[in-house]
Amino acid sequence: MRYEIRVAGTMSEAMLEEGFPELESFVIADQTVLAGRIVDEAHLYGLLTRFQHLGLRITELRQLPD
Amino acid sequence: MSTVATEPGGPAVPKGRSSRFGADPLLGARLRVPPVPTTFVRRPRLAERLTHGVREHVLVLVNGPAGAGKTLLTSDWARAFAAPDRPAWLTVEVEDNAPEFFWAVLRQALGQAGALAQETATARRADPAEQPAERLAAELAACRRPVVIVLDEFERMTNPEIVEGLHLLLRRADGKLRLVLVSRNEPLLPLHRYRAAGEIAEIRAADLAFSTEEASELLRLHDLSLSPEGVGALTERTQGWAAGLRLFALAAAGAPDCERYLKEFEAGHSTIADFLLAEVLDAQPSEARDLLLRTSVLERIHPALANALTGGGDAERILDDLARANAFVTPVNGSWYRQHPLFAQILRVQLRARCPGLQQKLHLTAARWLHQAGLLDDALRHAIAAGEWRTAAEWFVGDLAVEQYFSRAGIGVSAALLEGMPTGVRGPSAELIRAARALAAADLPAGTAHLERAATTCAATAGDDAPLALSAAFLRLVAARLNGSTVAAEDAAEAVERLRRRLPADRWNDHPLLAVRxxxxxxxxxxxxxxxxxxxxxxxxxxxxxxxxxxxxxxxxxxxxxxxxxxxxxxxxxxxxxxxxxxxxxxxxxxxxxxxxxxxxxxxxxxxxxxxLAAARRSAQHTxxxxxxxxAESGRDPVQAVITAVVRSRLALRHGDPWQALSALDAAEHPGAAEDPSPWARGLTALAASEALVMAGDTRAAVEVLSHPEAGGADHAVAMARAHLAAGARGPRSGPCPTSCRVRPRSPPVPCW
CATH class of the missing domain: 1.25.40.10 (Tetratricopeptide repeat domain)
Known part of the structure; x- marks a missing residue:
């Protein structure tokens, strides 16, 4: 399943590449949009925890059609 | 517990060892209210809510994102109380998800705060089936006044069983426990019920957010002056997020013009911590930057360990300076420091981005240092993070930690860390660990197979490794006991005794459990x-x-x-x-x-x-x-299998059912993992069988069952006499009584052991 996660603010390159290497990303209007394949629920919750640990604020989370 | 070992070329570090909860030299730091930096902004509106909260409610939640200032708020509030009234404190760690650790450490935290004075008096009356939470609740309910405990970093607590236990504890403690949970996430407690009953006070992200006045105070404490509009803009940009404000203060302190720096920051759209942290980091002198990045892999930082990671020599000064400037690190206990969890996470990302491939090497260096310092658990954690499972296994066995699999108090921390060891990891130590795991679960075939594999790999590498050989001999003894082979047990015990003389005395003495087992x-x-x-x-x-x-x-x-x-x-x-x-x-x-x-x-x-008989039945029910x-119950230990069978058989006999008594003895025929009952066990079961057969009226079989050569002794003679007597009185029967025979004997039961 593919998910799209939106984070408030522009994330740095270092953060995107090393913090979330499994996701693709682009930036629009004060938001960073990350998307990618999520293996299972464990991965999803682990990912959400990672955003939390890194002090990032999620503004939107949705599943994308495959 | 706090003996001191000197790291070659470094300052003294606390000497730890393979630790259960009690032996961790750094446990003290988790039970202490954390220190508050000089730049802390005291916010009476929140402190009052805490005071009021614990007075009026059993549960107080402090929930907010990472870096919202939850811990500082709560620790500053707790510090305002003097000794007997000061709340107990526990900083939760991942290990606490094991219930045996959690309840023990919670008890320790409460005990340290003086809340459980008459512990031993109440402990005597405890029912063995009672939950630790229930017992603790009973003790707390007996206290004269309510006890407050803070559980910090409670988001690490993910075991629902423990959270349920805490719910039970609150319910049963008769209002004598006030629980303050400091967490990034809402706990799994049934919060709606607490809310409906008015039993909860909550301080949440919106409450924790700094107001403009508070932000202004924070900047003043950092010797920064901004115009009121500037402070307003900053508060809005950071949404009053404490970590953002703090990072801004540190970053702006390095900038030539504070207001202009704010303008740039305000105009940008970067994520706050990510961006500001990189700014602050780059403003640091290169040694401090290097130290911060490299020590981000550590849970806690000792200056000598930091030196080992940086290759420098003045970590102590740098850490002290950073702590003084309230930049990223805080002192925790003695000479140990800790990075703010949020900043450490971001620093780790920066480390990976700036120094690709370094993280693994740092983990390995840290692991080696911690192993030398005798902090096995931490050493294993880093060795595993570096992917060095084989080294981790060798250290574990070298520390005689295989005992951790055999405590009735539950598996030890180090053993738990090695649970994830991949099957591909080779070497005698890894095989011994697998053998220990199997034998602790009474899986004799697997245990023996791993022991054999350990022996062959050990012979191949031809090492002269006393702890390894000792651990192997210890495990052979466990296996020998399980399959009832006394000769092998004696051999193994002799080997252990011989090998332990080759170890330093304190190494052996540090493992009393090993000797006991x-x-x-x-x-x-x-x-x-x-x-x-x-x-x-x-x-x-x-x-x-x-x-x-x-x-x-x-x-x-x-x-x-x-x-x-x-x-x-x-x-x-x-x-x-x-x-x-x-x-x-x-x-x-x-x-x-x-x-x-x-x-x-x-x-x-x-x-x-x-x-x-009633008491006998009650006791037997516990078995x-x-x-x-x-x-399943008698599947493990042959001695117990035989004794269980014999006692059950006798109990059935006392209830006048010789057939059930005989069938109870079947379990003793293949006791546990042992192939055959020992002569001694045969003697015991033969006596029981003979009695049952007498009652069943099959006196010939009763005599016959006693005629095996291994049977002997006074009991045997008495039983034999009884069997013959019964035979004489009733005359011999033809053939043994079939088990399907359901005719009740007319004579009353004959009591005997």
Missing amino acids: LLTDLAAARLWAGNLASARATLLAALARADGTDPRDRYEPLALLALVELLTGATGRAETRARQAVTEVAHTRGDSGDRPAVAYLVLAQVAMERGD AGPGAGAG
């Missing part, structure tokens, strides 16, 4: 061979070594000693020992393993001898734990 298993093997006197002496030696181990680890030697006393006819002593054993289990709740049964079996037999069928 060793002597207990040896005694069980001797008992199995029928050597009651030497089994007794060995059990007494085990008990003498058991001081300082978990009370639960005294259970088995006590229970076996009770059994030995019973078998030698000392009924009174047997009962005393059995009751002692049961009390040790009651002291802290035992697991559902099979061995507690022995003490209850002894008590059942003692009661039977006194003719108190069938929840979910443990007769087969």
Whole structure:
């Protein structure tokens, strides 16, 4: 399943590449949009925890059609 | 516990060892209210809500994102109270998800705050089936006034069983416990019920957010001055997020013009912590930057360890400066420091981005340093993070930590860390760990296979490794006990004794549990061979070594000693020992393993001898734990399998059912993992069988069953006489009584042991 996660603010390159290497990303209007394949629920919750640990604020989370 | 070892070329570091919860030299830091930096902004509106909260409610939540200032707020509030009123504190760690650790450490935290004074008095009356939460609740309910405890970083607590236990604790403590949970996430408690009952006070992200006035105060404490509009803009941009404000203050302090720096920051759209942290980091002198990045892999930082990671020599000064400037690190305990969890996470990302591939090397360097310092658990954590499973396994075995698999108090921290060891990891140490895991689960075939594999790989590498050889011999003894081979047990015990002389004395003495288990298993093997006197002496030696181990680890030697006393006819002593054993289990709740049964079996037999059948039945019921069928329960230890069968058989006989008595003895035919009953075991079962057969009226079989050469002794002679007497009185029957025969004997039951 593919998910799209939106984070408030522009994330740095270092953060995107090393913090979330499994996701693709682009930036629009004060938001960073990350998307990618999520293996299972464990991965999803682990990912959400990672955003939390890194002090990032999620503004939107949705599943994308495959 | 706090002996001191000197790191070559470095300052003294606390000497730890393979630790259960009690032996961790850094545990103290988790039980202490964390320090508050000079730049902390005291916010009375929130402190008052905490004070009011614990006065009026049983539960207080402090929930907010990472870096919202939850811990500082709560610790500053707690520090305002003097000794007897100061809240107890526990910083939760991932290990606490194991219930045995959590309840023990929670008890320790409460005890340290002086909340559990009469602990021993109440502990005596405890019921062994009671949950740790229920027991703690009873103790707290008996307190004169409410006790406040703060559980910080509670988001690490993910075990619903423990959270449920806390809910129970709050319900049962009769309002004498006030729980403050500091967490990034809402706890799994049924919060709606607490809310509906008005039993909860909540401080949430919106409350924790800094107001413009508070932000202005924070900047002033950092010697920064911004215009009121500037402060307003900053507060809005950071949404009052404490970490953002703090990072801004640090970053702006390095900028030539504070207002202009704010303008740039305000105009940008970067994520706050990510961006500001990089700015602050780059403004640091290169050694400090390097140190911060490299030590981000650590849970806690010792200056000497930091030096090992940076290759520098003045980590102590740098850390002190950083702590003073309130930049990223805070002192925790003695000379240890800790990075703010949020910043450490971001620094780790920066480390990976700036120095690709370095993280693994740092983990390995840290692992080696921690291993040298004797902090096995931390060393293993880093070795595993570096992917060095084989090294981790070698250190674990080298520290004689295989004992951790065999404590009744539960698996040790280091052993738990190695649970994830991949199957591909080779080497004698890894095989021994697998053998220990299998043998602890009473899987004899797997245990033996791994032991053999360890022996062959060990011979191939031809090492002269005393701890490795000792651990292997110890595990051979465990295996020998399980399959009832006394000769192998004696051999293995001798090998351990020989090998331990090659170890430094304190290494052996640091592992009293190993000695206790060793002597207990040896005694069980001797008992199995029928050597009651030497089994007794060995059990007494085990008990003498058991001081300082978990009370639960005294259970088995006590229970076996009770059994030995019973078998030698000392009924009174047997009962005393059995009751002692049961009390040790009651002291802290035992697991559902099979061995507690022995003490209850002894008590059942003692009661039977006194003719108190009701008491005997009650005690015997304890031997069938929840979910443990007769087969599963007697599946492990051959001694216990035989004793269980014999006592059940006698109990059935007392209830006038010789057929059930005979079928109970079937379980003794293939006791546990042992292929055959020992001659001693055969003697015991033969006596029981003979009695049952007499009652069943099959006197010829009753005589015959006693005619095996291994049977002997006074009991045997009495039984034989009884069988012959019955035969004479009734005349011999033709052929044995078939088990399907359901004719009740007319004569009353004959009591005997």
